[in-house]
Amino acid sequence: MNPFDLLRAAVCATPGIRCDTWYLFVDPAIVRFFGEGLGETLKLSVASVLLSFVVGLLFALGRLSTRPWIRWPSILYIETIRALPVLLLIVYFGIKGTALFRPIMTPIFGEDFELSRFWAGVLGLSLYTSAVLAEIIRAGITALPKGQTEAASALGLSYVGSMRFVVLPQALRLMVPAMMGQLTTVIKDTSLVATIGVFELVRQGRVIYTQFFNPLEVFLYIAVIYFVICFALSQASRRLELRAPVEARIKIEEVQLRDQVA
């Protein structure tokens, strides 16, 4: 026997390592099964990021507003949500989502309206991510030199006009790397939606390991899939980041650290 076979024999003789199930991870049907999970993971991520961006933009502008009755509720929303675990929000929407949305949705979908688990997950993720994106967007806007807004209003542009045509286009460009960084966080966080029964990657993994009793292999396999996607994205985000002006980079980074970890 050559050294490789010896090693393999030793590894496979270890109780808990299930070499007999390794074929699963290249079996076309199983790969397709995981692929469906990955598809769900990506759909969850994209839907959450889009929804969060719209809501986050509103709250960022709200927090920057000079009117206290807009500013304070925005601050309260952002700070409270950021102080809570995402999983808590997801689980809550998992349990209560349908009841919460029935009053709004019955006129459209009828009495049988039920919030799907997918959308409950998206809501939980977005509630949290929107607060984070609001802070990133706010940091991006405040990172712009003050002269920009002043020049815009000197040209006769209204507040909305200067935001729309001068400030936001520049600020959003500054934020692209931070947004991509947050996307990797959201992708990681979609794994939490497994707990409310959405068949994304982790949940598909559970189906496999409860059938074949090989959790070690399954979670390694899943970890590698997440790693490939998140690593590629975070590298791309880092590369883009290096092109941004140092000032803006630092400001956005400060905001982000806490939320990227979550």
Added chain:
Amino acid sequence: MPIIEFHDVHKWFGPLHVLNGIDLKVDEGEVVVVIGPSGSGKSTLIRTIDRLEPIQRGSLVVDGMPVHDPKADVNALRRRVGMVFQQFNLFPHLTAVENIMLAPRKVKGLNAAASRKRAQELLAKVGIPEKADQLPVRLSGGQQQRVAIARALAMDPKIMLFDEPTSALDAEMIREVLDVMRQLAQEGMTMVVVTHEIGFAREASDRVVFMDAGRIIEDSPTGEFFAGAREERARQFLSKVIHH
């Protein structure tokens, strides 16, 4: 018996030949001032003595230790050689006295009481005993540099190296640092000083070494050097810095 001996020392930074065939001997108790235009390699020269810069060719022996040998015990060498930097480089999280005590305690294994006593003596010697418990941010540049000198002296070095010690100081603080250096020279410390302070070189040094483009152009006793440098480049340099 020279305590520092360079023999045909070469060093390159990439394509740049920063030290080009250096031959130099410094005897025990001698004070040697190295002058020259910026980029002439004088800082690199002094830094090789403490092996902050490795050399690529030739031999360099300091106090009997072959510094050019990669296997030389560099920490043992550095215990015997004190170095003072242009930017002082005090440790900002430690007070003046703690800056001075650190190496004696951690390298020599002295106890806290003994090293504190010694540090206080050294602070008195450099003229700022009252600053013992101040953090570096609370000290002026001149005071910081004097603490840095005391810190180097705390290891009882046989050689002291000064790399442009007054270049980062305002005019009124230069004097207080040079006074301390002068005193050290009088006490017989072996010193190699890179400086633009021609006055210090004239009064306190035994020899002046003039460098340009990585070479030693002139190496003469101080009196002779100022009476009339032999080399044209050194004369030109001198006339510039003196009339400046």
Added chain:
Amino acid sequence: MPDLGVRASVCARGGRKDLTMPGAIMFEFPDLFFTGLFLTVQLSVLGSIGALAAGTLIALFRISPIPPLRWVGVAYVEFFRNTPLLVQLFFLFLGLGALGFRFWTTDTFESIFRAGAAGMALYHGAYVAEVIRGGLLGVDKGQIEAARSLGLSYVQTLRYVQLPQTFRATIPPLGNIGIALIKNTSLASTIGVAELLQAAEIVESRTFRTEEAFGAVVLLYLVLTIPASLGVNWLERRLLVAR
């Protein structure tokens, strides 16, 4: 085994409308809520200590002059930051459990708790490592030269000159990681640690008083995270002034 099925089955259930003082339900089920709070705090403290230790070690690896150590450091940071904490927890608990590794205890609950704490430490350690590495590299090169010129060794220079300054400069970002860690301890509920979130879920499934149960836990999390983030902000301002 983490029972992912429980929550799915209660997905579409409605709740009762009770109007009581927010958080009052805590005192009806003190064993669940306060034990949960205690476990959350325990996980946070142990996780933070572990993350600081792991992070410091990995940061030292990352700036080491020895290439293989640097590779290990990079691999660690990239792997743990680019995979979900949930997957890491399942791997530690179920994966290592399959190998018969139970974190040196025969007690099931203790073993789950230790897996949770280890997960917190390993995952957040990767973020801590990057912060500390930045701090170490931020120490002026001249100071390192000064220390070496005094005869301090590489390790002594790290220990007495670089690290003490690093910890000061990195307190605010480390504080932010700490806050994230407190929140992330909620993930330990998925492997069966009866911390705060799980307390809420158990009470909810027994009483169907969803708002109250979750409201109580929201309050308890805020009690932990808001003072922590005010503290971090305060420290940040103080350190800025002190500089």
